[in-house]
Amino acid sequence: MFHNIISREILCKSALNKTGIPDYKYCINPYIGCTHACLYCYASFMCRFTGHQEKWGRFLDVKVNFSDILDKQLKSRIRPEGKVLLGSVTDAYQPAEAIHKITRSSLEILADYQLLEVHILTKSALVQRDIPILRQLRACEVGFTITTLDSNIARVIEPGASPPHLRLTAARELIKAGIPVWVFIAPMLPGVTDTEKSLVRLLHAVYECGIREILMDHLNPYPAVVQRLKSAYRRYFPEALPELEEYLCYPEIYQDKIEGRVQQIGKLVDCQPKFV
Numbered sequence: 001m002f003h004n005i006i007s008r009e010i011l012c013k014s015a016l017n018k019t020g021i022p023d024y025k026y027c028i029n030p031y032i033g034c035t036h037a038c039l040y041c042y043a044s045f046m047c048r049f050t051g052h053q054e055k056w057g058r059f060l061d062v063k064v065n066f067s068d069i070l071d072k073q074l075k076s077r078i079r080p081e082g083k084v085l086l087g088s089v090t091d092a093y094q095p096a097e098a099i100h101k102i103t104r105s106s107l108e109i110l111a112d113y114q115l116l117e118v119h120i121l122t123k124s125a126l127v128q129r130d131i132p133i134l135r136q137l138r139a140c141e142v143g144f145t146i147t148t149l150d151s152n153i154a155r156v157i158e159p160g161a162s163p164p165h166l167r168l169t170a171a172r173e174l175i176k177a178g179i180p181v182w183v184f185i186a187p188m189l190p191g192v193t194d195t196e197k198s199l200v201r202l203l204h205a206v207y208e209c210g211i212r213e214i215l216m217d218h219l220n221p222y223p224a225v226v227q228r229l230k231s232a233y234r235r236y237f238p239e240a241l242p243e244l245e246e247y248l249c250y251p252e253i254y255q256d257k258i259e260g261r262v263q264q265i266g267k268l269v270d271c272q273p274k275f276v
């Protein structure tokens with residue numbers, strides 16, 4: 001984990017925002033930036049909109065008035081309804097949340113109003129801290145993104161996130177508390193996390209944990225993401241570079257191959273993941 005994070009406290013004007021993400025009406029993001037610093041992060045485009053010069057993963061803006069603004073918005077809007085995604089361009093449970101507790105106070109407000117169904121997507125075991133509040137929400141489900149069970153690979157590709165086994169432990173605790181949990185295996189990194197060995201291990205562990213809803217996705221080759229990945233592959237996974245190149249040249253053929261692999265493994269471990 002990095003120690004030289006530039007953190008600032010800022011004031012926001014809006015907490016509950018409309019989103020175009022399929023299935024969701026609103027999103028809430030208590031922080032700008034994400035110190036999980038995943039190499040494949042698609043949200044790094046946020047730097048362009050917020051004027052940050054720092055590298056993605058090395059800065060964090062903490063919206064200190066977030067829960068007050070959320071409270072005002074829920075009070076004044078004409079009964080917002082539907083699903084809200086907590087953490088569409090940040091992880092609401094990144095390490096700083098243990099100190100600032102902005103996600104936690106926002107959930108308390110959402111629980112008070114009982115208007116919205118809350119869906120959380122995270123790579124952090126910290127979410128289990130809030131189980132008592134999650135149980136008070138009108139409706140809630142939690143998705144854990146897990147790309148690999150190999151903690152050495154995870155440390156390279158998502159250095160600030162909870163180690164994968166801790167995410168599974170948190171998932172178990174949530175399930176025990178009656179909260180629906182699903183897993184998002186994405187993006188699959190060619191030759192690194194989409195190998196048969198890696199997928200068998202991961203799908204087996206997820207199924208053993210009691211999770212039955214498993215969604216998967218391929219890598220979206222945005223230029224900035226490809227650039228970061230190529231440099232990490234050269235340094236950490238040089239043997240997998242040909243597979244990354246193959247994916248980038250022939251994405252559809254490569255995706256068909258992996259989807260066939262997942263289908264076969266699904267039969268072995270008795271689960272049927274869906275591609276989004």
Ligand code: SF4
Binds near residue numbers: 034161
């Ligand atoms: S946890 Fe999500 S938002 Fe945070 S860096 Fe990783 S992919 Fe990006």
